[in-house]
Structure formats: C-alpha cells, structure tokens
Amino acid sequence: MTSTAQGFRSGYVAIVGRPNVGKSTLLNHLVGAKISIVSRRPQTTRHRVRGILTTDEAQLIFVDTPGFQTLHGGMLNRALNRSVVQTLGDVDVVLMVVEALRFNAGDRQVVALLDRNRPAILAVNKVDQVKDKRQLLPFIQQAAEAYPFAEIVPISAEKGTGLDELVASVRQYLPEGPPLYDLEEMTDASERFLAQELIREKLFRLLGEELPYATTVVVEAFKDEGGLKRIHAVIYVEKESQKAIVIGRKGEKLKEIASRARLDMEQLFGAKVFLDVWVKVRRGWSDDEKMLKSLGFGD
C-alpha cells in the first residue's frame, strides 16, 4: 500500500469544542461523510476512531471524545468528563474548535479540560461569517491569552477555507512514522455499529438541546436478507417523559429519526433497509456504573 514517504507522520487527533462550533462539519469536510464513522479497533487503540485523513505526508486519525456535558451532575457526566480527560491525555494532538469572535464560558470549560503537556491547536471556525476580517486579530490574541495554543488557524469548515493550513499545522505535531491504518481498512466498519451511529446522529440532529442526555442506542438485531437489511434498534432513555420527547407528537419525531437514519443507511450500505426503532425506558440508567462500563465509559 502507501509507501512510507520520508518525513511521513501519523497519529491520533481529538477534536474538541463546545456544542455547535462546527466539529462535525469540520470532520466531515476533512474525511468525507462516508468514512467519518469507522469501527473501534481495540487491538490498536482504546479510542473509537471517527475518521482518517491520509495525505502524501501524513495520516491524521480522528478519535471520538465523548461529549463535554456540563448541564447535569450525574455519574454519567462525571464518567464522561473523566473519559474526555483520558482521551485528551492519550492523543498526539488536540484540535479545539471555537466560533470566530465568540469565546464564551462553554469554551473556557473546554479549555479547562486540556492537558498542558499535549499540543493543542485552535481552529477559529466560521470565519466566513466575519464581515470585517480585521476583527479576527484581537480575537486570536484573546484566545492566545486564554491558553497556550501551539497554533491558531482561522478556518471555515463549511466553505473549506484554511483546511490545508490546519492539516499542515496538525501534522507538525504528530510523531514521525508510517501510516497506522491501511487505507483499505477504513471502510471495514461493522454495519451494525454504523447503523447505531447513524441513529444516534439523527437523535442529536433532530432533538438537539432537548435530547435527554442519558440516551443510548442499541441495535438488537441485524439481518442480511440478500438485497435487504432488516434492522431492529432500541433507543433507551431514563424516564417516561423523555420517551415522550423522543417519540414526539403522534410519533412524528421518532418517525423522522428512523426515516432519515434509514435513508443514510441505504446510501451507505447500498442496499434496501427495513428499519424498526423502539423507545424504551431503562430506569436509573445513568447512575449505573456497570452499564457505563459496558458502554465503554469505564476505566
């Protein structure tokens, strides 16, 4: 496969940032929607790989950082924060994303979780929205004062501006070495896992702030019947009231979540999909350490 060019660098990158700053948009632009979700490979890494970008000079392996939840104080959130800190201590580079001209309390909370022994690069996103580009300079200065970022790069994840510069900046901080992942392996994600991730993504997209935090998706059955994939999934929530939110009025929310997830699955798998999604209440879910461990949040 890819020959190891001299000076080739390869390593793990965590994208962090408060909600809505454009992390997913950036990841999708860098690695493409289709391979932005790839399966976990426990033998090589404890991280869940979200996408891989391989250029002639470097391979950037983007890993999942479970949310920066600060709204609720439950055990789940403490576990999440622990796992964030752990992930951030494990990667080669942290890529923090902020919105141009906005550096608020949420951003400061993210900064507080950064590990000072780890290079952190700041991507100042959505610069396309800044009419007067001169305003960027004092903003960049302010950000530099908030944390000793290794580099600060203005970008527009949506328009694709500044992304080459960003990748070049990240590359500088990766260790030298051959690609850690074979290109062919990238599409090798389990379809079951992809199905679960697509439902989870639609939940986030369609419920946003309303989404009860302690929500999880489990694909309980996945049957391949020639040209048809029959998938049965369950969305677990903590309370009846949350169940009602996910289902929506006259079941419309759930219908939309399922139908959008199904369309994406059909595109991704290149096959017809029959998707059946249920919402179930699992009481005391977020305070159950065993459950957290089984979901991969434990130590």
Ligand SMILES: Nc1nc2c(ncn2[C@@H]2O[C@H](COP(=O)(O)OP(=O)(O)OP(=O)(O)O)[C@@H](O)[C@H]2O)c(=O)[nH]1
């Ligand atoms: N104008 C502009 N909008 C952007 C840009 N990047 C992202 N957005 C928009 O910002 C919103 C949030 O983007 P996401 O990529 O979902 O943000 P996120 O950080 O992944 O959000 P969470 O999943 O909530 O953590 C979306 O409406 C994007 O279209 C950009 O460069 N310019």
